[in-house]
Amino acid sequence: MHFMTALRAAWQQRDSLLCVGLDPDPARFPAHLQGRSDAILRFCTQIVDATADLVCCFKPQIAYFAAHRAEDQLEALVEHIHARHPGTPVVLDAKRGDIGSTAEQYAIEAFERFKADAITVNPYMGRDSVDPYLAYPDKGVILLCRTSNPGGSDLQFLEVDTSKGRMKLYEHVARTVAEDWNASGNCALVVGATFPAEIARVRALVGELPLLVPGIGAQGGDIAATLAAGRTENGTGLMINSSRAVLYAGKGEDFAEAARRVAEETRDAINAYR
């Protein structure tokens, strides 16, 4: 199924804009999982099974697997999500960006090896560095636009001259993706919840394009402001990510139940402003 089709169906059927980010940090796992060779997979599958009916997508962050030589556990995790929770899109958060011939290899990694439904991509190297992902017609390509970290302003907030006039770099990225790179309808953008005014600016530029919004929870973004700025007319259009606040809600054997409670509260807090 096309990523966008699956995402829209999940928004409606699960009544949720919540994306749970899977950033497994073994040092923060409950004691009973510590030291197990498959701890990352066990932790993540229990989080997934406890929250799948509450989310519009899951977003595993590949660095947390790669740092622990756990690519095999990431493969098994995505397979688990597809098998046990069909219709739940998986966004591989990898923020790749390279010349075309190398991007083809990254696309194979994300879509064929890990079987992700979408990938996050860095736009700094331009159109031909993104084409190899766009060449997969059913996959989502989510470009970094305005990121949630403090340094996000260093380049993204610079004023640039473009053929459409002066604007900030992140605005130019938003326009370029919406008006040019999205010809096949499989693009989305990353816009951090820590900057609601910029979510609103991006929404004004890109119509109904889905936005992946990290930064609520541990990073301090505001849910009400994010919804007011970014929701589309039908009250969707957003994948609002929470990672650490959900994953580490509990420290005991009942960590997955604790994660479910926080995920449910977060989904409901989001829905209150739709």
Added chain:
Amino acid sequence: MHFMTALRAAWQQRDSLLCVGLDPDPARFPAHLQGRSDAILRFCTQIVDATADLVCCFKPQIAYFAAHRAEDQLEALVEHIHARHPGTPVVLDAKRGDIGSTAEQYAIEAFERFKADAITVNPYMGRDSVDPYLAYPDKGVILLCRTSNPGGSDLQFLEVDTSKGRMKLYEHVARTVAEDWNASGNCALVVGATFPAEIARVRALVGELPLLVPGIGAQGGDIAATLAAGRTENGTGLMINSSRAVLYAGKGEDFAEAARRVAEETRDAINAYR
């Protein structure tokens, strides 16, 4: 040893500015290696052993390993380079870029798991996305500046307003890295050989900062123009990368000898303009 110390020693002792890029594509391997489960490692170690005395560094491109589930072969390859060719720096070409907490994981992946001496990093997310790599005092951090692909101009060539006046985005990246991010002396920049005028502009902005220059060989960059634009006063300052032209110089069992011949020719062609 510090990456910069090792690089300067390699420039002098090997009398070479050549970086051999390790982008293993099994479909292009000689017939006798096809189908072996360790084909990538065998291919790359033979290239390395045949060319190590001719290079200032090696640059494995991680996507080519990840697409083939061959992270274990990349680990073994870097271990082989360090053990058999000590003093030869290994640049992991990964072009990572993410928020600080995730960048810490990517730094573990690059420096602790794969034991690279340097990594390529994307600057789009700003200073705090780069700090976790800079925190490793002996490692090199090589920021994308002006990339060699056609789409490199899409963002990098935009005119931006900065506190130092109007300039192109890649020039702002070059200045920011040289004047701010390089406080510990471990930064370098990626500037493509396909744009010699921009190599010269970057060199004028960054003093002696090392430049990693992809784009000669298969991508068509000009060696004489690259050297004229980018060499420092003592005739170094550059890591000039060639990947495919070296790796796939031969198609038979003597592929490593063919690679050595091309690497030697390329080194000499570079040295003719130093």
